[in-house]
Amino acid sequence: MIDSDVVLVRRSLRGDAQAIQGLVERFQPEVFGLCVRLLHHRQDAEDVTQEVFLRIFRSLRRWDSSRPLKPWIMGITVNRCRTWLSQRARRPELVDYLHDTVASPPVDDAAELTREIQAALADLRLEYRSVFVLFHEQGLPYENIALALKKPVGTIKTWLHRARTEVLTRLQRRGMISEVNHELP
Amino acid sequence: MNCPECRDWLQRRLDGETLASLPALEAHLASCPACRQQHQAAQVLLDGMRGLSKPTANPDLERRIVTRVLADRQARRERFRLRVWTTAALAACLMLMALAGYLWFPNKNKDPFAIKPPDKEPPAGPSLGESVQEARLALSSLTERLADKSKEQALMWLSFAKLPNPMGLPEQPLDPQTLSQAGQGASEGIQTVAHSARRAVNYFLRELPPLESSVKN
Numbered sequence: 001m002i003d004s005d006v007v008l009v010r011r012s013l014r015g016d017a018q019a020i021q022g023l024v025e026r027f028q029p030e031v032f033g034l035c036v037r038l039l040h041h042r043q044d045a046e047d048v049t050q051e052v053f054l055r056i057f058r059s060l061r062r063w064d065s066s067r068p069l070k071p072w073i074m075g076i077t078v079n080r081c082r083t084w085l086s087q088r089a090r091r092p093e094l095v096d097y098l099h100d101t102v103a104s105p106p107v108d109d110a111a112e113l114t115r116e117i118q119a120a121l122a123d124l125r126l127e128y129r130s131v132f133v134l135f136h137e138q139g140l141p142y143e144n145i146a147l148a149l150k151k152p153v154g155t156i157k158t159w160l161h162r163a164r165t166e167v168l169t170r171l172q173r174r175g176m177i178s179e180v181n182h183e184l185p
Numbered sequence: 186m187n188c189p190e191c192r193d194w195l196q197r198r199l200d201g202e203t204l205a206s207l208p209a210l211e212a213h214l215a216s217c218p219a220c221r222q223q224h225q226a227a228q229v230l231l232d233g234m235r236g237l238s239k240p241t242a243n244p245d246l247e248r249r250i251v252t253r254v255l256a257d258r259q260a261r262r263e264r265f266r267l268r269v270w271t272t273a274a275l276a277a278c279l280m281l282m283a284l285a286g287y288l289w290f291p292n293k294n295k296d297p298f299a300i301k302p303p304d305k306e307p308p309a310g311p312s313l314g315e316s317v318q319e320a321r322l323a324l325s326s327l328t329e330r331l332a333d334k335s336k337e338q339a340l341m342w343l344s345f346a347k348l349p350n351p352m353g354l355p356e357q358p359l360d361p362q363t364l365s366q367a368g369q370g371a372s373e374g375i376q377t378v379a380h381s382a383r384r385a386v387n388y389f390l391r392e393l394p395p396l397e398s399s400v401k402n
Contacts, residue, residue, distance in 0.1 A: 015258065021251050028247050029239065036240035046246055053250045054257055110236050117233040136234045139201070164199070168226050177229045 005069040009060055024053060027070070030138055031077050037133040038081040040122045044088070052080050068144060075148035078130045085126065113176055120170040128163035135160055186213040191220045195227055316388050323381045330373070337366075 008026070011019030031052050035045035055076055063072050121129055130149065134140045142160075146153045171177050186194075186209040198204055214221045 017251075017255060020254055021247075024247055024250050024254070028242065028250060032242040032246065033240045042240075045240070046243060049242070049246065050250050050253055053254055057254050057258065058261075110232070113229065113233045114236045114238075117230075117237060137237065137239070164230060168230060171226075171229065171233075177226050 006065050009063065009065070009069065012057065013060055020057065023056075027073050028053070030070070031073065034074060034077050034130075034133055034138065035081055037121060037137065038078065038126065038129060039084060039088075044084060048077075048080055048084050052077050055080065067147060071140065071144040071148035074134060074138070074140065074145075075150065078126075078149060082126055113171075116171055116174050116176055117167060120167040123170065124163055124166055128159050128166065131156055131159045132163040132167070186210055188213075188217060188220055191217070192223070195220075195224060199227055199231070313388070316384060320381050320385060323377055327377045 005023075005026075008019045008023050012023055028049065032045055032049045035048045035052070036042060039045050039048060052073075056073060059076075063069065121132065124132065127149070131145055134145045134148065135142075140148070142153050142156050145156045149156065151159075168177065186207070191210060191213050194204065194207075194210060214224055
């Protein structure tokens with residue numbers, strides 16, 4: 001039987017190592033996935049994922065159990081990635097060769113499209129990128145993204161719309177789609 | 186189907202709803218190039234997102250996270266325990282020092298734990314109303330007394346100067362005792378006035394703010 005998030009959190013707070021492992025197991029793929037998309041750097045994403053879980057378990061008592069756990073965790077992840085990006089911007093880039101953007105060459109149209117979307121995501125503002133990934137890749141509804149980013153639902157919808165438009169504009173520039181004369185709804 | 190309905194359908198599709206294609210939609214898309222372009226762009230985006238593989242972490246990452254979290258908890262617990270023991274030891278030292286000080290320097294004349302009686306409040310001075318009433322009585326008494334004395338002295342001086350008595354006042358014999366009484370009466374009257382004036386000045390001095398604070402301000 002799978003324990004609910006609340007049960008796992010309570011057991012973790014009592015120091016149960018199995019519960020801690022259960023929580024890590026449950027949320028690590030999504031946290032890591034979001035880190036990779038936001039940081040665009042695999043090694044950094046692994047480091048930040050570890051930091052995110054340290055922060056989660058340090059502040060687990062502050063989680064409001066009447067709200068879902070995943071948006072709270074995703075909010076911590078986005079904040080941590082933002083801090084990491086601002087720190088990375090201040091230090092000289094010595095590890096360009098590790099970037100994931102230079103992945104394997106495209107073999108077909110689908111793979112090329114995927115690569116272009118990844119590149120388009122990397123060019124987005126952090127807020128737009130976060131909303132786009134949380135909505136389209138992690139499947140979080142608007143309300144939960146609003147909880148995670150502590151913004152109104154209307155703002156989240158606006159950011160998502162702008163993110164889609166910017167991605168499509170890039171895809172147009174790269175010739176992946178024909179010119180769209182009217183914006184998406 | 187018209188353009189707004191078509192956009193609404195597309196929005197729901199982008200929001201993740203699974204919608205079957207409708208004949209009315211197909212007909213509208215065939216006749217409206219703008220909506221057709223929007224649908225094609227959205228379809229490319231959704232296909233691209235579906236093709237986006239989820240990043241998979243190093244299989245070792247989960248174990249590293251759990252190890253680090255457990256180590257962090259252990260370290261924090263140790264720090265907390267150390268802080269508690271340090272605080273308790275400090276408190277015990279302070280208590281021992283206080284006890285040693287108490288036993289080492291006994292003060293038999295003064296019990297530090299004795300309950301101190303409350304300080305007596307200074308007697309309150311007369312209120313403004315009482316002072317005014319007193320001044321009024323003193324003034325009226327003084328006026329009456331001065332009037333009587335003046336009348337007696339006038340008679341005395343009239344008889345002494347052998348002047349006519351225009352008011353028809355009864356004559357009084359002139360003797361040294363009468364003169365002494367007249368002088369004493371005038372002196373008493375002046376004393377009463379001086380006393381009342383002193384009371385009034387004291388009252389206003391009491392009501393004024395202290396000199397030091399007014400200088401500071």
